Amino acid sequence: MDLEENEQVFFGQLVTFSESSNRDAQAKSLRQMGAMRRWENRSDSIDDHARLHDDWLNFAVMELVEFDGFQADPAWIASVIRPRVDKTRCAQSLETLVSLGMLVVHKDGSATPNPQMMNLGRGWPSAASVAMHRSNVVAHLELSKEVLDIVPLQNRQFNSITFKGNNDTLRVLRARVSQCVRDMAAAIDASDKPRDTIFVMNLQLFPLTKEPTDA
Numbered sequence: 001m002d003l004e005e006n007e008q009v010f011f012g013q014l015v016t017f018s019e020s021s022n023r024d025a026q027a028k029s030l031r032q033m034g035a036m037r038r039w040e041n042r043s044d045s046i047d048d049h050a051r052l053h054d055d056w057l058n059f060a061v062m063e064l065v066e067f068d069g070f071q072a073d074p075a076w077i078a079s080v081i082r083p084r085v086d087k088t089r090c091a092q093s094l095e096t097l098v099s100l101g102m103l104v105v106h107k108d109g110s111a112t113p114n115p116q117m118m119n120l121g122r123g124w125p126s127a128a129s130v131a132m133h134r135s136n137v138v139a140h141l142e143l144s145k146e147v148l149d150i151v152p153l154q155n156r157q158f159n160s161i162t163f164k165g166n167n168d169t170l171r172v173l174r175a176r177v178s179q180c181v182r183d184m185a186a187a188i189d190a191s192d193k194p195r196d197t198i199f200v201m202n203l204q205l206f207p208l209t210k211e212p213t214d215a
Contacts, residue, residue, distance in 0.1 A: 003156060022098045052100060056139045056200065063198045065103065065111045072105040084148040139166070140202050162208070177203050 052058050061077060062069055071077075072089035081090075097103035104112045145154065165173075181203065 007161050041079045054139065055093060056143050057081065057089060058096055060198050061093050062102065062113060063095060065113050067196070071109045071112065083150055098174060140200065143200070173205055177205055
């Protein structure tokens, strides 16, 4: 494998971070990887930020950060996530979040989310948004197939409906889906009970036939 010098350094830090059991060494490696990424991507790179949407694990880790006992340790994250993910992937996820400024990792292994970076991607060109949506949807479809075999029926919910409609139907349903997401987010925030599980939910709406054209 031919790597340039900076890539060799980065890969070495990634291996150290993934395999080390020393929290100080892990924190140092993670900070160095984040600094390298920020230097290489000084502009607000669409390609770089799109990495956030390439793996559902990035969003799961962001939620895990607020759990009691969270450790910015690839082995710890791999031990609590399902379906199973390896330590290298967990290390890459942490590096992505740190390099994008979404996560700050401290020497004791704890981490703090950066609320100022929660809206990455707003205002980007539509082509970039489409690309990120595509990678995000593909990742979650693959995830859905995996959990069918490992998550009990009583702990999951899959629903689907196919129907006839028109542009007015689409407009109304899009608005209702958006409102549904807001309502559920509000209900989640309103709960004062301890949160000890990470969930993911997807709502998709799209046509299965070509749009009618003028004769």
